[in-house]
Amino acid sequence: MSKTVTILGAGVMGSAMVLPFADRGMTVRLVGTHLDRAIIDSVAATGLHPKLNVTLPKGITAFHHEDFGKALGTDTDFILLGVASAGVEWAIDKLAAVLKKPVPVIMITKGMSPEPAGLGAFPDVVQAALEKKLGFKVPVAAIGGPCIAGELAVRRQTGTVIVSRDAALAQSFARDFETDYYHPRTSTDMMGVEVCAAFKNFFAIAVGWAHGRLENLPPSENKAKNNNAAAILFDQAVRELMELTRALGGTAESVWGMPGTGDLYVTCQAGRNSRLGNNLGRGLTYAEVKAGPMKDDTIEGAELGRAVAASLRAMMKAGLLVKERLPLTRALLDCLTENTPLDPPWTAFHTG
């Protein structure tokens, strides 16, 4: 019997997941947050998702968040949590208000929760908060890996990683989601997948620096680009992802696999994190970029860096992270929180 899914959060990624769900014959209920009102009205009227620029498959039911309980009903088999990182607290309250039984939750929210001397993975944070509020444990999984929503929304080949501390739960979701274009694989390395999912955005800023910097270099006889520099930064990003992941309890395979290098690769091809990097490469400070060319953009990698800066610095101070091995992380944190120009410390990369 095909399943029923209720999606909370109708942004581009939550809504793109409608495609594999509908193609697998699921009953799909899409619930917008208070930010998604126009999206829900449009989907309800014509099926068109105005941010994806895609008409969603017929048969989707769209709801405003006030009707989340109604959407959930008693027959929802699982919930896809599609809110942005800033909406996680709100979503926990929303879930706690309506859940009467442990309906499994799968998250696509990327980010990490700052702790005094560490970082928490969102799925763990959500699970613990729900258990505290509800008195029972809700099964939780998450999706990582390289997935541009607009491509999934038109059924382009896409590979992801479904992670849960419960291997059977991850495998069950993977079986339910697989289509001829959507290919999830599974992992139990919660910290590894979540560190990569969050920090690939942060490090993509640095790789983007190289391409912006090119515009400020004197023109060369041979029209050379700046890909060698981008590759140094890409390599250092992978190296520091490895440091962070290991220190936080994740495994190396997540870093060199799809959640790490695969997702960093795609994140460096385009998007807001890269564009912030381009602007920093042109010589602007973070404040100048946010006051000017990107004043209306939420830049996930920058939001993450600002949210976790104090925790990471505390971990370095306590020796939980070796600061000599994180020169790019430190340069990015200084850029994002103290507005210093981003100036890659090339020689620290390979002597540290």
Next chain:
Amino acid sequence: MSKTVTILGAGVMGSAMVLPFADRGMTVRLVGTHLDRAIIDSVAATGLHPKLNVTLPKGITAFHHEDFGKALGTDTDFILLGVASAGVEWAIDKLAAVLKKPVPVIMITKGMSPEPAGLGAFPDVVQAALEKKLGFKVPVAAIGGPCIAGELAVRRQTGTVIVSRDAALAQSFARDFETDYYHPRTSTDMMGVEVCAAFKNFFAIAVGWAHGRLENLPPSENKAKNNNAAAILFDQAVRELMELTRALGGTAESVWGMPGTGDLYVTCQAGRNSRLGNNLGRGLTYAEVKAGPMKDDTIEGAELGRAVAASLRAMMKAGLLVKERLPLTRALLDCLTENTPLDPPWTAFHTG
């Protein structure tokens, strides 16, 4: 005292290395092969390297290969071997004819030497062949990592890996080559660095497939690209590089570090291997590409695949490689040697 280097092979990469050498005050002698006659004449006359489109620093002396012994003299401190993979045998004979003492050699030639049931690293092959011919052991190192010659030739930030089984030799070269734009690090993982240096070209063909394939897909409402597919292929490339490297005796760190993911990243941004992949994605066979749009191009990744196909298949047959873990390698080998269309086996990637 500053050193004297003789470069054998005046192609773009051998010649680009002139920049850090000259900037470190070395005496540089550039020796062309029989293919480089026009380059050497131009460098001798005006300093202009016609393939790099860059005027080399003053003070370089240019020689035709007939004068290799004269160029080497008795004062050359080390030799940079800059021939293409097809020229390695020729270079060994050339070196054997003139070397009177163990002058250290550093190679930039990428490729692997096919053996009945394995693959040899070129630096090992060169060292063994020279010892056999000369009766003494010549110190050998090699350079891997992401380096586009045209960017190095105009002093763009560049990071590389100098590898030798002799750690002190690698460190000595790294100290001699470091400038404020050229940043070598060192490794003793000869097989890991050489497998990555060679096979990143081979796998970049597959990543390029995704972008060519896009042109054959029906246009989408939202102008979606095909980066998710490229990321699956990038991830699988890293995964199979890891399999090959481990089976051939290299270490994981070379694969997830600069020689592997760093170099694969830059190789996927542009170049002939990507262009072959683009054409395969459009639906052409390898033979059609070689007869048509790329008939005059040497495509390193394809040359490698054709050279090592029999060895890799023998290793799979003998159980030295697990063929279920190499679905992309097998698809590429079939495409390059049996002219089958390249059709990525998506589901084999994550069940293998």
